[in-house]
Amino acid sequence: MAGRLRAPTGRYGGKSAEERQAERRRRFLDAALQLFGGSPGYRGTTVAALSEAAGLSTRQFYEEFRTLEDVLAALHLQVNDWAEEAVVEAAAGAADLPLTERATAIFRAYAANVTGDPRRIRITFVEIIGVSPRLEEQRLARRASWVDLICTEARAAAARGEAAPRDYRIAATAFIGSVNGLLHDWSAGWVDATLDEVVDELVRQLVGILRPPGWRPPGGVVEGRG
Structure with missing residues (x-):
């Protein structure tokens, strides 16, 4: 993938785009700590599995990161x-x-x-x-x-x-x-x-x-x- 997808801008649900982005990033990192640091580990984790553990979509993953x-x-x-x-x-x-x-x-x-x-x-x-x-x-x-x-x-x-x-x-x-x-x-x-x-x-x-x-x-x- 050439680069991350562009995240939405503007306020939604009382939160700014920056606040929503920070929350998404935190949820992905929390999920990564669970999966990479536990089971199945980094090499056994897929983008889909990480996104599911974070309660987010794969599209949202690519808005924050390029790769695992x-x-x-x-x-x-x-x-x-x-x-x-x-x-x-x-x-x-x-x-x-x-x-x-x-x-x-x-x-x-x-x-x-x-x-x-x-x-x-x-x-x-x-x-x-x-x-x-x-x-x-x-x-x-x-x-x-x-x-x-x-x-x-x-x-x-x-x-x-x-x-x-x-x-x-x-x-x-x-x-x-x-x-x-x-x-x-x-x-x-x-x-x-x-x-x-x-x-x-x-x-x-x-x-x-x-x-x-x-x-x-x-x-x-x-x-x-x-």
Whole structure:
């Protein structure tokens, strides 16, 4: 199909065209979370099935999207945005806490958001993989934004004297891989641990990266040590 069908304009049922479009888009994404993140998954879903689940027509689908891949792309970004919002809120609330407590609060918020709905885990770590070069580029770009967030936090911690001052980009990239792998394996039942235990392990890894052996902060006292 060369492009989307043009949606109607003007007010209808007390809603503007923009409001109706936003509602349709939300219903399609809600249905996609159900079908892509559950059964039958992205590869087993058709436009007709998605439209039926959304309570809309296939014509309305093509007014909003060109392909099912466009829906998956939008849903992947939305799931990541939800997690990022949870992290930013947690970071703001823990701004005055010591490093370990702050990192624990941030990762607990992230883990709770991502794992609170198994469908989000599947979208983030399963359905997005191997679909197309375009979605692989999007996945890597979104992961890079998480790396940037960790680097920003690490630089701030170093400026406060809580972490070693260095370039954290490689370490942050490796750490994000650990986060994704561990949370996916835990959600799939391959890791026998509570979510709190998983978060505690990730925090230990991060603190070990920020405070390598032999490093001492200004004043010579590391948090939790005498």
